Amino acid sequence: GSVAPINFSKQLPAGNYHIRVFPESTDDATAYRMQLASTPIVLSDPSDPGSTAANARDLGTLGATLQIDDIVGSFDAGDIYRFTVTAPTAVTATISQQIEDVFIELYGDLDGDGNLEFQDRLASGSDGQCCGSVADITVIQQLPPGQYHIRIAPESSDDSTAYRLSLSTTPLTVSAPNDPGSTSSTARQLGVLSVPQTINDIVGSFDAADVYAFSLSAATTVSATISGQTEDVELYLYGNLDGNGTFDFDERLGSAGDDQCCGNVRDFSLTKHLPAGDYYFLIQPEGSDDASVYQLALSTSPITISNPLDAGDTIATARDLGTLATPISLDDIVGSADATDVYAFTLSGHATIAATINNQFEDVFMQLYGDLNGDGQFDFNDRLASVDDGLCCGGIQEFSLTKALGPGNYHLLIQRESFDDSTPYRLSLTATPFAVGNAMDPGQDIATALNVGSLASPFAVTDYVGSFDTADIYAVTLAAPARLRAGIANQTGDLLLELFSDV
CATH class of the missing domain: 2.60.120.380 (Jelly Rolls)
Structure with a gap:
């Protein structure tokens, strides 16, 4: 109360x-x-x-x-x-x-x-x-x-x-009062990257992205570091590969962020090995509520390649390695706008070629072609072998291709595995001759078959079939009923053995 x-x-x-x-x-x-x-x-x-x-x-x-x-x-x-x-x-x-x-x-x-x-x-x-x-x-x-x-x-x-x-x-404090722009056409032009550059700017809110355009006059390793930010930003590297002036997903060569959560930030970097060409860095806020100053630090390091001229990407523009009389080792780069390197070589006789790829930083694969139909194109039916390192998830290792070949003109293709792979590589190439028992090719039809006679005594031959030599035909005559035995050995690839009678 x-x-x-x-x-x-x-x-x-x-x-x-x-x-x-x-x-x-x-x-x-x-x-x-x-x-x-x-x-x-x-x-x-x-x-x-x-x-x-x-x-x-x-x-x-x-x-x-x-x-x-x-x-x-x-x-x-x-x-x-x-x-x-x-x-x-x-x-x-x-x-x-x-x-x-x-x-x-x-x-x-x-x-x-x-x-x-x-x-x-x-x-x-x-x-x-x-x-x-x-x-x-x-x-x-x-x-x-x-x-x-x-x-x-x-x-x-x-x-x-x-x-x-x-x-x-x-x-x-920003490096320049004018905004870097948010498209390829309005990007801030940094010119040919040859010396370190440091840029201070801001991104976020009404300034949804900053784009910096730069060029490389030769194969170069480019490193970009973001620091000084107070909120989350992301860094992307693009090449305008199709020339349409937009940053398409399949033109993105690299991306990086600080991988922090809950408002934490830290420095982060992106490093990429690039052939000569035109490129763009795009910096944008991670979320719509992120707005922050940042410092972009750029540095470059030249990549040593064996020939400043591009290896070409077609039969017509391939780099000609000649007859492979001696082992060849060459350094080059593939990726971005240079999606493929093609090397032409000639074998005047039978040889086993061994091609090895190493020193790469990202995934590439290698294919061996012979232009079997003579149309000047790399058709599926012209492909004789292909190989990669067999690793996933960013892992890389040395890999090789070995193939027994007959006389002819051949091409090795080195390609990036994915649109965002770009890397230098070393190609080592050797040709080891092997003997065949008959200097004359057995032929590929009845008219050109190699006549081995009546087999009065056993017949043995060492020869080669494959690539441009798609079949070997041997003609046999039996003067009386007999059991015919034929065997193949010492082959390194799959073969078929068939018996025909021209009835």
Whole structure:
């Protein structure tokens, strides 16, 4: 039955309110005295800041500091302030002096529809307190030039409080005042990469991507490192392989991020071995709410190749290695716009060739062709062998191809395994002659068959079949009924043995 005075205090925006006094239970009945008093809350501006992007209070271009006192809650469900930054700037917004819970959000109207939507939100903050406790709230965001909105709202429907919004700005240092551009046509031109370069810039919000174009005049290892960022960004390397001016998925040669979660960041790098050509680095925020300065550091290292001229990618443009009279070892690069290297060689006699690929950093495969139908194309039926390293998931190892061949003209193709593979390699090539028992080819039809006679005594021959020599035919005459026995041995590939009678 004990009672005590009852008091409450509430900070309220302008509006009509009602106070209700009622018994705590049905058997309570009492006289009471109520005293009401109000204390004015000093605001920076008597007009409400507005609650939409359209009627937001315009703060103009933010200077070094700005302080605003206002109130939010009850009839005033949110206060929105619009401001502009004309150069890359770190904006700090602090909420203080509130007595109930509020939160703060930073928006850029990225799609230009006049609404502050979830995907337009760049940052948000609250005091992280519970149970009626409050603390100052601070949000710091690095921003490229553009127009932005800060929204302050009560955390729940019964929160209503005055607050102080303090805004301050810090200029961010970038290497050039003009934006690097976000397409191949607007990319910042770095020219031919020959010396280390360091670039400071910002990406995020209205600046959704930064693109840097560069060229390589020779085979080069390019390393790019991102550092100095405060939020997550991603780095991509592209070659405009089809020349359409867009960054297609199958033109992406490499990508990298810091692989951190939960707001953590760290330096990260991308290294790629590239042939001569034109390339692009694209830097973009990882999420729509990421906006950050970054430093891009570029360095190069030349790749030694045996011949500055490209090996070609067709029969007509193949690099001619001659007759393989002596072992050959050559260094070259394949990948990006140079998807294939073709080497032509000639065998004047029968030989076993051995071709080995090593020193590669990414996946390549090797194919051996003879232009069997003479059409100047690498047709499927012309392919005599193919091989790769048999590894997955970025693993690489040396691999070889060995093939017994007859006289003729042949081609080795070295190709990247995937569109994003680009690597130097070493090709080692030898030809070891082997003897055949008959200098004359047995022929491929009845008219040109090798006549071995009546087999009065056993017949044995060492010969070769394959590639341009698709069949060997031997003619046998039996003067009387006999059991004919024929056997093949010492072959290194699959053969068929058939018996015919020209009835």
